[in-house]
Amino acid sequence: MAVFDWAFQPRLDRRTVEELFTLSFVERNEDLLITGKSGTGKSHILQALAIKGCGQEWMVRYARCVDLVDDLYAGLADGSYERRMKKWCRPPLLVVDDVGLGQLKRREGEPTAAHMLFTLLDRRHGNATTALSSNIKLSAWGSYLGDATLAAAVLDRLAATSIRIDIDGPSYRQFLARKRAEEHGQQPPAEQEAVEA
Ligand SMILES: Nc1ncnc2c1ncn2[C@@H]1O[C@H](COP(=O)(O)OP(=O)(O)O)[C@@H](O)[C@H]1O
Ligand SMILES: [Mg+2]
Numbered sequence: 001m002a003v004f005d006w007a008f009q010p011r012l013d014r015r016t017v018e019e020l021f022t023l024s025f026v027e028r029n030e031d032l033l034i035t036g037k038s039g040t041g042k043s044h045i046l047q048a049l050a051i052k053g054c055g056q057e058w059m060v061r062y063a064r065c066v067d068l069v070d071d072l073y074a075g076l077a078d079g080s081y082e083r084r085m086k087k088w089c090r091p092p093l094l095v096v097d098d099v100g101l102g103q104l105k106r107r108e109g110e111p112t113a114a115h116m117l118f119t120l121l122d123r124r125h126g127n128a129t130t131a132l133s134s135n136i137k138l139s140a141w142g143s144y145l146g147d148a149t150l151a152a153a154v155l156d157r158l159a160a161t162s163i164r165i166d167i168d169g170p171s172y173r174q175f176l177a178r179k180r181a182e183e184h185g186q187q188p189p190a191e192q193e194a195v196e197a
Contacts, residue, residue: 029161059090
């Protein structure tokens with residue numbers, strides 16, 4: 001993985017992360033869930049894994065959770081839902097970044113994001129790898145995704161075989177912002193907490 005400062009994130013187990021880059025978990029169709037506050041390197045790791053997967057000439061798809069759900073809602077509107085769902089189900093490696101970040105659509109009489117994610121994970125489970133990141137506590141997935149029971153079922157699927165990594169440490173984004181402010185002789189920006197749903 002390019003230029004990851006391991007010393008900045010001392011509680012993150014380097015060996016566990018480096019083992020991911022052998023991509024053997026993808027060959028075993030295991031899922032991956034990375035949690036941690038904003039700026040801790042979740043997307044950095046997932047994007048590097050996606051690029052590594054492309055290097056194997058695998059079909060890889062990467063989307064933020066809100067964009068994936070938006071795509072499926074567009075499918076409900078124009079009758080292409082099932083075709084779009086199949087497309088999300090196909091790649092051997094699918095990255096769903098930022099579960100918990102951004103407002104999800106919710107329309108009366110239409111399936112919730114929880115329903116969509118459950119369908120997707122259930123169909124992919126054991127056949128392909130889904131790698132997700134989240135900046136909110138797993139206990140907050142129900143209210144974020146709009147259905148506590150289905151969100152619990154999503155997490156159940158993930159718990160069955162997934163590799164769990166929690167990045168419990170400082171924000172690199174904040175560190176960069178402070179550094180930049182110092183270089184320009186400005187006040188560093190105030191610390192921001194992760195958005196909790
Ligand atoms: N340990 C690290 N070493 C080097 N760069 C990092 C590290 N952690 C994060 N970054 C960089 O900081 C920025 C924010 O990281 P990102 O992965 O987007 O955070 P998250 O997805 O957890 O909110 C990105 O530019 C990323 O490349
Ligand atoms: Mg991110």
